[in-house]
Amino acid sequence: MQGSSEFHYRLPASFGGYRPGAHKGTSLGAGQGFAAHKRLFDHPDPRRLDLRASVRDVRQEWLVRIQRQRVAVPVHAVVDVSASMHFGAARSKLKVAADFVEALGTSAFRAGDACGLLAFDHAERDDLFMPARHSRGAGFVMGQLLRDCTADDDAASNPQKAGNRGGIDGLRQAVARLAGRKGLVFLVSDFHWPLAGLDAVLELLAPACVVPMVAWDPAETEPPDAQALVAVSDAETGVRRSLWMRESLRGEWRAGVAARRDELRMLFEGRGLEPFYLHGAFDGEGLTRHFLEAVA
Template sequence: MKEFSYRVARPSLGHFPGHHRSRRGDSGHEFRGHVPLQDAPDARRLDLLASLRDPLGQWLVRVASERKAVPVYAVADLSASMGYAGERRKLDVLADFTEALAWSAWRTGDAFGFVGCDETARGDWLVPLMRSQGAGAMLARRLRALQPTGRNAAGLRDAHRLLRRERSLVFVLSDFHLPLADIEAVLATLAHHEVVPVLLWDRAEFEPPAAPGIGRLASLVDAETGQRRLLWLRGSLRERWKRQLQARREALEALFRRQRLRPLVMLDGFDADAVTAHFHR
């Protein structure tokens, strides 16, 4: 089982013991400050020097934050475009990532949940938060067998309704082939949480079909709607295609920067080491 390491930028607000820094608890290992003895009645942590310096003459004790768990969610795009297969089928990459995330969360002591969306937030693809060693493997098998038919991923806007209100680490897994306004709306609904956009891409998506000589006739299919269109792929059209793809990528990166998010790009397959590096650079 592939495993990766992740961490949250802000202290956890959870109540369960875990791996992440927090601002809760009194008897951990990370010194947080002093409080009056009556607020934390443990004479073993009495600080005599701090008490002597206190202008109010109070007995002060040292309090140290405890490590806490955080809820971890995968919010996944299950629309038809995720059925695209280039070097790897996108849903297979999604399954690999989800299985590794669930396993990593279990190993870290965090609860894991999953929300799958296409045109709506799908109740049949909802996995409530749980601490289960085998949750990821079972979910990955379902994802690999899925034949997606959703015409869009509008349901991502409603995914926040299925998450706990407690601040969580949320991985949004999609190819992000949505209008930029829709992506911005999805991220706005998740602003309360710590969000990691995971871009599931394939090199073949960004390379127009070869068109030797004066070009060739190509039949192209819209992955979401299934609409087919015939195009004469001449050299000028291929160059314009490349420019538009580059402009789209730059616009997407600019959107994430405005939201103060660092996207994680999974190109041609899942790489656990790349996920760990994303959180530790």
């Protein structure tokens, strides 16, 4: 595993379920979160008897403490594996995403959660699907699946058809498995495709806690310094262009990156979501801080 590390996540909402775990639950059971006092007659467990509450009870009933159980939640990574995700100056964005997914598997296992993988390009990638499971080695397996994944060669041979690759159709097919289900979902993509329809996809995932993971490479966000003729190509469509890298073009490049960042921020903020950026490498400590700030 290169550049990835374990991280810790905390969820702002409470979840139902009966499998013990590390997250706030809505179910009553063995736990440390106080829920209510109930009559000993209705809940005959003398170990939970609360003498002080019983003495203060106006009905002079014996009262026991009822606790809320901490529960496990299903965790899924939904990863874009389209052609643009295979780009990277030092390491491809997909390999950075694989570092994150491997760390996610380890982190979920330690938290007692089941972890699974879904992937998409122009359509759902069934060959990369891994159902959620609570396994020590799940992260390693998911990471290797992504590292061994190859780009769709059809994108280079048919640019017109490839224009929709990695877009909303593939994402919609992938998340259909998770529609209406609670849990934690990491949506990993560079979002280098039209965003129309993304809000509808987020609506399908509304019951879950969604964390957008924006994978960008430094070579995309910062233009070259030298004033020279630069050959660039669209990783999704394969269309190539030659540009003379002058100062005004650098300004347009940076402005375009800033505009795209603002567009993503506004879209996600409309859903109460805060994106986390994978900028050339995965930072486990940074993602831990991201969760701590979100639930503070």
